[in-house]
Amino acid sequence: MPGSCRARRAASWGCVMSEAGTGSPTGPEPRGAVRLIFQYEGDEVRLVSSRHIDKVVPPDDEAETDEERQGFYAEVRGAYDRVLRRRLLHAPVRRDAEVFTDEGDRALSRIPVERPSGVFSLVVPDLEEADYVALVERREPDRPGFAALPSELIRVPLRGTDPGDGS
C-alpha cells in the first residue's frame, strides 16, 4: 500500500521525494498578505507603512539550510520566535550601486555608496499565528569555523498593523 512505500522503496527509486518547498515549517494558512514598506539610512531601518493586500504570495525559501547561509532574509515568526515563513532577499539595504555600460562587453560593476539610503518593500503572508516580521542579515562570522552572525535589522509587529483588515 502507499503508506508503506517510503520504508520499502525510497532508497531504490526515490519513491518519497520532498516536493520543493515542503521544507517550510508547518504553519497556519495565510489570509492574504501584508505589504510592508521600509526606509533606511545607513543600517537604520524604519517602517513607513503596512497594509493588508489580497494576493498570492511567492513561495517560501527552504528553511532547513538557510541557517548557515549569508544574505538577507525576511522571516515571519510566531510564538517563541519560531520561524513560520522565510524568504531570501537580495540586498534590500543597498551599500553599493550597480553600474551599467553599453560599451564593449557590456560588463557590470559595483561602486560603494558613501551614505546608503533608500526604500524597499516586503510582501509576507498574513498568518494568524504570526507575531512579527524580522529582517535578518546573516554575515560572515568573525572567526573561521564559526556560524554566520545573524543581525536583526528591524522587527515589525504584525498584529494591529492593519486595523482596516477584516479578513
Place this chain on the structure above:
Amino acid sequence: MTAADGRVLGTTKVVDNGSAASRWNVVVLGDGYREAEMGKYAADTRRVVDVLLATSPYDELQAAINVHRVDVTSTDSGADDPASCGGSGAVRRTYFDATFCGAPGVQRLLVVDDLTALVVADDQVPEWDVILVMVNSQVYGGSGGTTAVFSLAAGAEEIALHELGHSAFGLADEYEYYLGCGIDTDRNQHPPLEPGEPNVTVNTNRATLKWRQLVEPATPVPTTTNADCTECDPQPDPQPAGTVGLYEGAHYYHCRAYRPQFDCRMRALGYPYCAVCQRRIREVLTPFLPPVPPVAAVSWAPRRLDLFTRGSDRAEYHKWFSGSGWGPSVGGAWERQGGILLNPPAAVSWGPSRLDVFGVGTDQALYHKWFANGRWGPGLTAWERQGGTARSRPEVVSWESGRLDVFIVGNDRALYHRWFGAGQWGPANGFERLGGVAMSQPHATAFQPRRLDVFVVGGDGALYRKWFDGSGWQPSGGFERLGGELTGEPAVVSWGPDRLDAFAVGPGREVLHKFWDGGAWQPSVTGWTSLGGVAIGSPAVAAWAADRLDVFHVGTDRAVYHKWWNGTGWGPSATGWERLGGIAVGAPTAVAWEPNRLDLFHVGRDRAVYHKWFGSGAWGPSLTGWERLGGSVEA
C-alpha cells in the same frame, strides 16, 4: 517635491491574464514624458513588454503575468544629465526626478526617487510585484533596487531584466569582480560562508551542490579553476556553450566562489539567464499560473487506485496502484494511452477491474475508452468516438454496474447528457440537451440507482442543480438555483442516499458549504455557510463513510489545506484548516477506498503529480510531505 512636476493620469492593464490578486504584477511607470507624449509612452511600454515576454523563461510563463502601465505626466521631457559627469547639463522637471550621474562621476547610473515611485505603484496597483521605471531619454543608463530604472537607449531594457533577477527572484550577481577586472585589490578569495542566493556557491561538492540536478555526469566539477586569484580568470569557456557546471569566479570574487554557467544575464548584459536562474524564476512564478485542472482519480476496490491525466503532449496518461506498488513501473513512469485531448480526462469505475475514461478531442467530440477483462478497449492508445461538441471537460458517474452517465457543456453553454445502459448508448441520435447556461464544468453525483444530480455554475455565479428522479429530469424545464457568488468549480459529494454536500469558493476566497438533508437545502435553498480558508481555485471533497466529509483546498501560499466533518463538528475548528504542505498549481483530488482512508493528489510546480495518504490515523509520508509520482501534466 518632485510630484509637483506632473500628475498621475491613471492605469491601464496592458497584459491581462486575470485578477491582480492571483497573478504576478509588473507595474511600468514612465518618467520624463510630457502629457503630449502619452502616446509615445504607451508605444515604448508595449515595446519593453514585448521584450520581457519574449525573454526566456518569461515567455513560457506569460499566463502568470499581468502588466499595468501607469500613465504619469511630467512637466519636462527627458531626465537630468549633470555636466559634472560628462552629461549635457540638462535639467528637467519630472515626476520621479530622474537623473543620470546617480553617483559622483558615473553618468550611466540613472536613478529616480524610489519612494515616490513606490507610493504611486502602491496606490495604483496595490498587488504589485515589481516596478519598472522607464525614463524618456536616449542616453544609456539605468539602476536597480526597489525599482528597475532604465532609459530608452538601445539595449537598456537589458538593465531591467538583470535587475528583475535581483529584486524579484533573489538572484546574485555572477561577475567575479567588484569595481572591475584589473582594478580590485581585495577580491581574491570569497569568504567561506555559503551565499543564500541560488545561483552562486562556495561549495565544490558535486553531491551537495545547489544545482547538482542540472550538472551532467560528464561535466567536471569544478568546471574551471582560476590559476591566478589576484585577477579575473582570462580563460575561455572550455565546455560547449550552455553547459551547466561549476565555474570559478563569481559573487564579486576571483576565486572560491562559483557560478553555474560561463555566461549569464546575471554576469553580463546581453546573455540569456543561465539554467539555474531560469529554474529559480520558474519556481517563483509558477504559483501565479492559472490553476491546472485536477487529476482524475478512481478507486474500484480497497488498495486500488487509478489516476488519469493529460500529458504535455496532450495524450492521456494512466498510473495505478495495485496494492503492492505503483504501475506501470518504478521511477515515476506513466502509461501513455494516446489521444489528443483538449482538456483533462474524466474517469469512473462501475465495479472491480472496470474503468471508463472520457476525453474531448481536438474536434470537440467526446471520446471513450474502457478497461475490461484485463485489457483496454478499443485499444491501449485507441479511443471510441462518441460525438457531440463539448466546450467543457466531460463529467461521468455510474449508479450501478453496467451504467454510465456522461455530461458535457456544449458550445451554446447548455448542458448535454449521454448514457450507457443495458448494453447500449443513448440517446441513439447523440446527446440529450438539458439546457441551462453553464459557466463551469458539470459536476454530477449518483447517490442511488436511477438517481442523478448535476450541478453547474450559472452566468450569475450561482450554483444550479438539475436532477433525474428515475422517471424524468427535475425541475421540469429549468434548473434549481442554489445561490452563491462562486469563483471556481464546485465540488459535490454524497455520503448516503438522499444526501448531498456541495462546496465552492466564495467571493472572499472563503470555502462555502451547503447540503441537502433529504428534505431541504441547509442553511437554505440559496444560502451557504462559510468554512473559512483563503482558497485559490476549487475545493475537493471525499466521504469515506456516512456523516464523514474531508474537504481540501489550495491556499494562497499554494499549500494544500484540509478540514473534516466527523459527524458532530468540523475539525480542526469551524473555520480552521489543517496545513498539509506541498506547492500545488492546481486543485487537489481526493479519493477514499474505505473508512479511515484518504488518498490525495495535486499537481506540483514541476507539473508532476504528488500524492499523500491518510491511513492508520496519520498522514503519509508525513503531515506536510508528499510522494512524487512523476508525470508532466498539461495545464
